[in-house]
Amino acid sequence: MTEDQFWQLIEDARATGDTVEGLSAALVALPLPEIVSFEDVLSRKIADAATFPILAACFVIMSYVSDDTFDDFRAWLVSQGRTRYSEAVKDPETIADWLRKDEVDEIDGESILMLPYESYKVHGREEDFDNQVAFIADPKIEVAWPDTKDEFRERFPKLVGKFWNQKRINELHSD
Secondary structure (H helix, E strand, C coil), rough: CCHHHHHHHHHHHHHCCCCCCCHHHHHCCCHHHHHHHHHHHHHHHHHHHHCCCHHHHHHHHCCCHHHHHHHHHHHHHHHHHHHHHHHHHHCHHHHHHHHHHHHHHHCCHHHHHHHHHHHHHHHCHHHHHHHHHHCCCCCCCCCCCCCHHHHHHCCCCCHHHHCCCCHHHHHHHHH
């Protein structure tokens, strides 16, 4: 599967109004090698988005970050389509241009992460999936966390201005 084919599947699924359902239907209809190829491209795109600016954007938008949250966020970012993904990887501040604050709780990349496996499983060959895909490790990220909200604002003014939620941060980070 080429990157163009991968992105076309994403765009077609988005056009259905339910990206997860649309993509699920498209993947199930593919032959097994194409499902594996889709997973390989997805893994590559998720790894390509493993940068400190995307990690920081994830924290600012979600008010929390963990390994799983970061994986889900990047998968969700891929599901937003080629243009949004590419622009966000270059400059995460662009996310503030199209993501509404009331959509933050709907960010769900876990479903996207599971779709290739679930689609492969429909064909009755789930035990082969892990042996077929090329899992791509995330690159090591140089993490330079800002110490204060003001430092976050200096580096990510649009994201902080739109999404910073101190109350939620306090709730999610309390012991």
